[in-house]
Amino acid sequence: MDLQHIEFEALVHAYNKDLYRYAYWQCKSKALAEDMVQETFMRAWKALDKLENIKAAKAWLFTILRRELARHYQRNAASESSLEEIKFENIPGDEGIGDIEHFNLNRAIKALPDEYREPLLLQVIGGYSCDEIAKILDIKPGAVMTRAFRAKQKLRQVLLGNKSDSKMSEISK
Amino acid sequence: MNCLDVRRILSTDSSHNRLELEEHLASCSSCARFVVETEQFEAVLSEALHIDVPDGLADRIILSKSMAAKRDKRQRRNKYFAIAASLFLTVNLVGGLLYINAPYALDQVALRHVVDEEHHLYEKNNIQLAQLNNVLKALNVRLDKNIGKTTYAGLCHIRKYRGGHVVMQGKTSPVTLLLMPGEYVSQQASMNNSKFSGVILPIKNGSVAIISKDKTDLEHYTRAVRQSLHVI
Numbered sequence: 001m002d003l004q005h006i007e008f009e010a011l012v013h014a015y016n017k018d019l020y021r022y023a024y025w026q027c028k029s030k031a032l033a034e035d036m037v038q039e040t041f042m043r044a045w046k047a048l049d050k051l052e053n054i055k056a057a058k059a060w061l062f063t064i065l066r067r068e069l070a071r072h073y074q075r076n077a078a079s080e081s082s083l084e085e086i087k088f089e090n091i092p093g094d095e096g097i098g099d100i101e102h103f104n105l106n107r108a109i110k111a112l113p114d115e116y117r118e119p120l121l122l123q124v125i126g127g128y129s130c131d132e133i134a135k136i137l138d139i140k141p142g143a144v145m146t147r148a149f150r151a152k153q154k155l156r157q158v159l160l161g162n163k164s165d166s167k168m169s170e171i172s173k
Numbered sequence: 174m175n176c177l178d179v180r181r182i183l184s185t186d187s188s189h190n191r192l193e194l195e196e197h198l199a200s201c202s203s204c205a206r207f208v209v210e211t212e213q214f215e216a217v218l219s220e221a222l223h224i225d226v227p228d229g230l231a232d233r234i235i236l237s238k239s240m241a242a243k244r245d246k247r248q249r250r251n252k253y254f255a256i257a258a259s260l261f262l263t264v265n266l267v268g269g270l271l272y273i274n275a276p277y278a279l280d281q282v283a284l285r286h287v288v289d290e291e292h293h294l295y296e297k298n299n300i301q302l303a304q305l306n307n308v309l310k311a312l313n314v315r316l317d318k319n320i321g322k323t324t325y326a327g328l329c330h331i332r333k334y335r336g337g338h339v340v341m342q343g344k345t346s347p348v349t350l351l352l353m354p355g356e357y358v359s360q361q362a363s364m365n366n367s368k369f370s371g372v373i374l375p376i377k378n379g380s381v382a383i384i385s386k387d388k389t390d391l392e393h394y395t396r397a398v399r400q401s402l403h404v405i
Contacts (some may be wrong), residue, residue, distance in 0.1 A: 008235075008238065016231045021226065030227065038237055102217075105221050120222075121222065124219055149181075152218070153184070155214075155218060159218075
C-alpha cells in the first residue's frame with residue numbers, strides 16, 4: 001500500500017467519529033450523516049496532496065464536511081428535515097438515551113438555532129477553542145463566546161430546570 | 174476577578190485556564206458550587222453530544238474509497254479504449270477512402286472491367302498499329318512498335334477517368350491491355366480472380382493493366398509494354 005493510502009486510512013480512523021457526530025447533530029439523520037462523512041472523505045482523498053500540514057487535517061476535514069452539508073441543504077431545501085424531526089421525536093432512547101431527561105436534552109440540542117448549535121458542536125465535539133472556532137466560522141471570537149454561551153444557557157434551562165435561571169440571567173447582564 | 178467574571182468565563186469558554194480562577198474559587202463557595210454544577214452540566218452535555226457511531230463506519234469509508242479508485246481507473250481505461258477505437262475508426266475510414274485509389278483496389282476494378290466486357294475478347298478485327306495509336310493518342314500514349322495482333326481498341330471509362338481498352342492475341346488466349354491515365358500506382362503489382370491473372374504497371378501518366386488467362390502471354394506482353402509503350 002502506498003504512503004497516500006496509509007495517510008488516508010489514518011485520517012479516517014482518527015476523525016470519522018467526530019465528523020459523524022458533528023454531521024448527525026447538524027442534519028439530524030443517521031443515514032444522511034454517514035453519507036455526508038463518506039462524501040467528505042471521498043473529497044479529502046481526491047485533494048489529499050493539497051494537505052500540507054497534518055496538524056491542520058482535522059480543521060480541513062471539518063471544513064469539507066461543512067461545505068458538503070451546505071451543498072446538501074441547497075439542493076434539498078427543507079424537505080427531509082421535518083420528517084426526520086418527527087422520527088426523532090417519536091423515538092426516545094433511540095440514540096442510547098437512557099431517560100427522559102436525556103431525551104429532552106437531545107431534542108433541545110436539535111432545536112437550537114443553527115448559529116448557536118454550530119459553535120457548540122465545534123467546541124464540544126471538535127474540541128476547538130473559541131479562537132479556532134472563530135476562524136472556522138469566519139466570525140469574531142467574541143461572537144463565538146456569545147453564541148456558545150446562549151446555546152449552553154438554553155440547554156442548561158432544559159436540563160436543570162429553572163433553578164439556574166436566576167444565576168444565568170445575572171451572568172448575561 | 175469577581176463572581177460575575179468567573180461565571181461568565183466558565184459559561185462561555187470551559188477550556189479557559191483554571192489557574193486564573195483558582196484564587197477566586199478558593200475564597201468564594203458560591204462560585205465553587207457554580208463550578209461543580211457547570212462541570213456536571215458540561216459532562217452531561219458532552220455525553221449527550223457524543224452519540225454512538227455506527228459500527229464499521231471507518232471500514233465502509235475506506236472500502237468506498239477503494240471502489241471509487243477502481244471505478245476511476247476503469248473509466249480512465251474505457252476512455253483510453255474509446256479514444257483508441259475512435260482513432261482506429263478514423264484511420265480505417267481514411268484508409269478506406271484512400272484504398273479506392275490504391276493499386277490493390279484498382280486491380281479488382283481492372284479485372285472486373287475485363288469480365289464485364291468479356292465480349293471484346295472474342296472480336297475478330299485486325300487493327301493496325303497506326304489505327305491503334307490513333308485511339309491511344311486520346312490518352313497521350315503510343316506504342317513504338319507492333320507488339321501483337323490487335324483485335325479490339327477503344328476508349329472507355331475506368332473508375333473516374335477515361336481509359337483505353339485494347340485486346341491483343343496471345344499464344345493461347347486473348348490478352349487485354351487497360352490503359353488508365355490518372356490512376357497512379359507506385360510499383361508493379363500482380364492480381365488475379367477466378368478467371369484471369371494480370372499485372373498493373375506504373376507509367377508516367379497513370380498505369381496499365383495487362384490481363385490474361387495465360388501466364389506466358391502475360392509475361393510476354395508485360396515485357397513488350399514496358400519496352401514499347403510511351404507517354405507523349
